[in-house]
Amino acid sequence: MIARIEKKDKSVRGVIHLPPSKSIYNRVLIIRALCGGHFEISPAPSANDSLLLEKLLKTDASVMDAEDAGTSFRFLTAYLSQKPGEWLLTGTERMKERPVGILVNALKQLGAEIEYAEKENFPPLRIRGKKLKSGKVEIDGSVSSQFISALLLIAPVIEGGLQLNLKGEISSRPYIEMTLQLMKEFGVGSNWKGNSIAVEEQKYIANDFFVEGDWSAASYWYEIAALADEADITLTGLKENSLQGDSVISEIMRQFGVETEFTDKGIRITKQGTTNLPKTFSYNFQSCPDLVQTMAVTCAALGVEAEMSGIENLRIKETDRLNALQSELKQLGIQSQVDSSIFNLSTGNLKPQTSNFKFQTYNDHRMAMCLAPIALKLGAVEIENSEVVKKSYLEFWNDLSSAGFDVKLY
Secondary structure: OOEEEEOOOOEEEEEEEOOEOHHHHHHHHHHHHHHOOOOOEEOOOOOHHHHHHHHHHHOOOOEEEOOOOHHHHHHHHHHHHOOOEEEEEEOOOOHHHOOOHHHHHHHHOOOOEEEEOOOOOOOOEEEEEOOOEEEEEEEEOOOOHHHHHHHHHHHHHOEEEEEEEEEOOOOOHHHHHHHHHHHHHOOOOOEEEOOEEEEOOOOOOOOOEEOOEOHHHHHHHHHHHHHOOEEEEEEEOOOOOOOOHHHHHHHHHHHHOOEEEEOOOEEEEEEEOOOOOOOEEEEEOOOOHHHHHHHHHHHHHHOOEEEEEOOHHHHHOOOOHHHHHHHHHHOOOOEEEEOOOEEEEEOOOOOOOOOOOEEOOOOOHHHHHHHHHHHHHHOEEEEOOHHHHHHOOOOHHHHHHHOOOEEEEO
């Protein structure tokens, strides 16, 4: 399906009801499965990743297909390892290209029985679940915080608990902090000193839970505000003292003239007329890598040169996000360079190489959502495979329409 997005005027106003945080929801789903007692999680999820994980946690099937949901696959790898039974855990062809060996090796140190069904260090996995036993596990903290969170979530049900020693620089630290804070909400304590996290054997306590709005989803509305001449957008469900690392977008976007006001219901973001933009933008995204695409496109559309670091794990996401960004921005005349740790954007004004702005998504929901706002600068754009937004933000195209964009799906 193709989405055609058009915006004739450059002013954006609206009230947007954001979906609940996918990152929080998925962690709470695992906690509920480990809890031994049911509790309510609200509001109901709309992200396909959360709906899929909820379904898989309830199924008795021996084959579990996590599709393209990386978080779900990694959390299930750890969860199934401690649950009696046998499973084949698989996913899409892209999932089979995303390494999982670091997590598998860590689980094996605790006694887990896991085999690679096809290629060494990659999905699919054959898992024989059993009671895991205490141990000191060392794991590389620079590759994926999801590996660490997967281990922490099951730590309380490991016989004797778990001591996790992190080596190297820690990637996406706020996501680990989110995991520990959510565990605390359900009665599980932890001790993080230096590079060591200790969790004793203990029980989760069932407790109805309300999931805050998704700050990653909010970032696309900040981008829209930055690209608009004027903006007044209310986003519901967000918290000022959020568990989500992506909430830093409210601070980042102040450089681009977007102001944030926190209210009882969420936030109000505004932009008033012409803004003195920075000549260059520099930021380390190690704690919030999902914001890289949003900020790269924002800078490209506004003619701001950018230097973005902390990007190392973006090559193993739903797609190689760095290559995808380079390819799509190139058709707008935007030059960029990538080395192992820095994404550089060298740009002046947009110099489109075509009058038909059709962008690829590479089966990545964040590519679709970060590119759509360029319609404010180009008049109209088309997004191929537009249905990928269902992974995290099912109502994205409808919300754009409600905010005054002309959106046609065909």
